[in-house]
Amino acid sequence: MTTARGPSRPRQRRSDITRDRVANVALDLFNAHGYTPVTTNAIAEACGISTGSLYYHFRHREDVLWYLFQRVEARVRPLFVEPPFAETGLALMRRQLAAIADLLCEYRFFFPDQTAILRRDERVAEAFTRLQADVVEAIARQLGDFLRPALQGGRRVAPDTAELARAIWLMVTSWITFLVSRGEMVDAQAVARVVPVVVAILDPFIPA
Numbered sequence: 089m090t091t092a093r094g095p096s097r098p099r100q101r102r103s104d105i106t107r108d109r110v111a112n113v114a115l116d117l118f119n120a121h122g123y124t125p126v127t128t129n130a131i132a133e134a135c136g137i138s139t140g141s142l143y144y145h146f147r148h149r150e151d152v153l154w155y156l157f158q159r160v161e162a163r164v165r166p167l168f169v170e171p172p173f174a175e176t177g178l179a180l181m182r183r184q185l186a187a188i189a190d191l192l193c194e195y196r197f198f199f200p201d202q203t204a205i206l207r208r209d210e211r212v213a214e215a216f217t218r219l220q221a222d223v224v225e226a227i228a229r230q231l232g233d234f235l236r237p238a239l240q241g242g243r244r245v246a247p248d249t250a251e252l253a254r255a256i257w258l259m260v261t262s263w264i265t266f267l268v269s270r271g272e273m274v275d276a277q278a279v280a281r282v283v284p285v286v287v288a289i290l291d292p293f294i295p296a
Contacts, residue, residue, distance in 0.1 A: 118197035199264035
């Protein structure tokens with residue numbers, strides 16, 4: 089039994105490494121040219137492998153997209169569901185937004201083509217909708233934790249945290265498209281500018 093199991097693990101590890109390499113090459117192509125124009129042939133050529141070898145790891149381009157989305161989800165969800173930062177309140181929100189900005193830049197291809205991608209890929213669309221709902225709900229809870237207590241007894245009116253959370257998510261996920269529409273370079277510095285914009289939305293609700 090031990091002899092039968094032993095050799096399978098190295099093979100699986102090599103497969104995983106190759107799968108990640110293909111996904112990383114595809115990500116570079118998607119970011120450079122957009123998702124729609126990049127074909128499986130182009131991905132295989134950029135990887136230096138045959139299309140047959142590519143199909144061993146990904147049956148089609150949508151499988152590559154799904155693999156990339158799963159990587160994004162695995163990084164986004166913990167940021168808000170169980171934040172890995174010591175900060176609280178607005179400082180925590182800044183850390184989370186900065187981490188999201190890094191992801192926006194790393195996977196920037198997705199956002200200008202978001203509507204078309206989600207219409208074509210039901211699997212990604214359903215998962216994205218679930219992730220979106222969970223993150224917005226987590227942001228709303230977080231806003232309630234640090235905005236409502238701070239406003240108690242003051243003259244300012246506590247915001248509708250659910251609507252404010254939706255506004256924040258909309259601002260963040262639309263930022264790449266905003267930059268593209270203005271003809272701006274989509275780089276880490278430009279994407280990071282979304283953080284002070286979101287903080288400006290929160291500022292009226294934060295007592296001086």
